[in-house]
Amino acid sequence: MNISTTLFDVGGLARENLSSLSAADVNRPPARRQGVSLSLEGLSKSFGERAVLHDIELQLQPGEFVAVVGRSGCGKSTLLRAIAGLETVEQGTIAVGKGAIGSSIRIMFQEARLLPWKTVLENVALGLPRSLNAAAATLNTVGLGERANDWPAELSGGQRQRVALARALLHEPQLLLLDEPLGALDALTRIEMQQLIESLWLARGFTAVLVTHDVQEALALADRVVLIEEGRITLDLKVDLSRPRARGNAAFAALEQQLLESILHPAPARQAGKIAAAA
Numbered sequence: 305m306n307i308s309t310t311l312f313d314v315g316g317l318a319r320e321n322l323s324s325l326s327a328a329d330v331n332r333p334p335a336r337r338q339g340v341s342l343s344l345e346g347l348s349k350s351f352g353e354r355a356v357l358h359d360i361e362l363q364l365q366p367g368e369f370v371a372v373v374g375r376s377g378c379g380k381s382t383l384l385r386a387i388a389g390l391e392t393v394e395q396g397t398i399a400v401g402k403g404a405i406g407s408s409i410r411i412m413f414q415e416a417r418l419l420p421w422k423t424v425l426e427n428v429a430l431g432l433p434r435s436l437n438a439a440a441a442t443l444n445t446v447g448l449g450e451r452a453n454d455w456p457a458e459l460s461g462g463q464r465q466r467v468a469l470a471r472a473l474l475h476e477p478q479l480l481l482l483d484e485p486l487g488a489l490d491a492l493t494r495i496e497m498q499q500l501i502e503s504l505w506l507a508r509g510f511t512a513v514l515v516t517h518d519v520q521e522a523l524a525l526a527d528r529v530v531l532i533e534e535g536r537i538t539l540d541l542k543v544d545l546s547r548p549r550a551r552g553n554a555a556f557a558a559l560e561q562q563l564l565e566s567i568l569h570p571a572p573a574r575q576a577g578k579i580a581a582a583a
């Protein structure tokens with residue numbers, strides 16, 4: 305079996321799984337076959353005089369989905385870029401998997417970053433030009449099979465992000481990093497994309513780290529939500545809700561409230577509040 309056939313099979317498998325997932329399946333942890341562990345220890349990063357990340361400790365199990373939230377400028381993107389190897393760090397270690405070289409990491413940004421002079425299909429197959437069959441299968445997986453020969457300029461913003469997602473998935477990432485990938489989309493498209501990301505994650509079992517400003521998005525998708533305040537992790541909240549998650553339900557709303565309170569009231573104030581409440 306050549307590489308492109310293998311990739312095609314994986315794409316086909318994902319599609320099959322998507323359509324055949326039962327309610328019981330989605331509440332089971334995703335298959336661990338594709339995800340890797342991620343371990344950040346004592347991570348610190350400065351830009352010149354400005355310290356941006358302080359002593360970050362974070363452990364992810366293979367296949368876990370973690371969302372990172374926090375106020376603008378708190379260091380979320382810097383953390384993600386450091387994990388992707390796009391930023392150097394002064395201190396600390398980042399271990400992906402068991403340290404084996406070749407763990408596949410892909411990152412998706414708020415803009416799709418497609419090449420305008422290449423077709424949709426060619427954009428998906430970027431870097432893997434011999435994998436056009438696999439690219440076509442992956443385009444089907446994200447619902448854009450019929451747009452393969454269009455130019456990126458002919459697509460909507462949401463469709464472009466689907467192409468970017470297909471491009472990332474074609475590499476069968478073991479770790480998928482998502483830097484506010486749905487930030488520029490309208491509310492409905494956003495929810496559709498969240499459902500697509502969740503179903504692909506359930507089917508493939510990659511490890512995922514999602515940076516988002518949207519508390520509902522974090523709670524809809526993640527197993528854990530991590531809050532960063534001024535470069536420090538100040539909250540690591542387990543989201544113990546069954547999937548698919550209904551935004552209207554009381555448990556969801558309670559977690560949303562808790563998370564919003566935490567974001568709005570920085571850690572020292574929360575600390576003071578606790579002391580005041582105890583006194």
Ligand SMILES: Nc1ncnc2c1ncn2[C@@H]1O[C@H](COP(=O)(O)OP(=O)(O)OP(=O)(O)O)[C@@H](O)[C@H]1O
Binds near residue numbers: 379382
């Ligand atoms: N290349 C850079 N050079 C200098 N400072 C930088 C650089 N990149 C980021 N910073 C600074 O690091 C801090 C954290 O930025 P980062 O982009 O990680 O924040 P963020 O939490 O992702 O913000 P947002 O939610 O607004 O995207 C900010 O103060 C920013 O100005």
